[in-house]
Amino acid sequence: MEKKLSHIDESGNAVMVDVSQKSISVRQAIASGIVSFPDEVFKSLTEQDFVGKKGSIVQTAVIAGIQGVKKTSELIPLCHQINLSKINVEITPGENQFKISCTVKCNEKTGVEMEALTGVSIAALTIYDMCKALSQDIVIGTIQLEQKTGGKNDFQR
Numbered sequence: 001m002e003k004k005l006s007h008i009d010e011s012g013n014a015v016m017v018d019v020s021q022k023s024i025s026v027r028q029a030i031a032s033g034i035v036s037f038p039d040e041v042f043k044s045l046t047e048q049d050f051v052g053k054k055g056s057i058v059q060t061a062v063i064a065g066i067q068g069v070k071k072t073s074e075l076i077p078l079c080h081q082i083n084l085s086k087i088n089v090e091i092t093p094g095e096n097q098f099k100i101s102c103t104v105k106c107n108e109k110t111g112v113e114m115e116a117l118t119g120v121s122i123a124a125l126t127i128y129d130m131c132k133a134l135s136q137d138i139v140i141g142t143i144q145l146e147q148k149t150g151g152k153n154d155f156q157r
Contacts, residue, residue: 014078019110022109022110024109026106026107027112028104029104029113029117030101031116031143031146032101032120032142033120033123035100035124035128037138038137041137042097058098061130062089062090065119065123066087067122069122072114084115085106087104088103089119100123102116104119116145121143124140
């Protein structure tokens with residue numbers, strides 16, 4: 001069976017997928033991303049316990065990631081507005097980088113991949129915003145879906 005884009009109709013127009021006939025099920029997605037820094041910038045952040053002039057970098061980014069998840073349907077035009085049952089954003093320091101993980105869960109007719117990816121993206125952008133005074137040589141990268149369960153098919157990276 002040939003796969004086709006679900007958000008494009010036969011005429012080539014953008015459409016929201018009709019999920020009215022789908023069953024409600026527990027759905028979960030986990031996404032990840034990385035924000036990398038120049039050595040001297042990350043060393044400086046570490047020495048300041050990751051607190052900048054705007055406050056705690058990690059805690060602010062966690063809250064921003066949660067807000068991003070909740071706003072996904074407003075930011076991504078064809079995403080459904082769904083009721084979320086869990087959002088968890090974790091940000092851990094690594095070697096000259098922050099690793100971001102976002103887990104989103106719901107009981108719905110459609111999945112939460114876009115919500116998890118949006119949470120990671122907004123958390124990463126918030127880290128950049130809070131640290132850009134130290135350097136613009138900060139790289140946001142490798143934002144990807146790690147796992148998806150529920151619905152028609154599961155995915156595991």
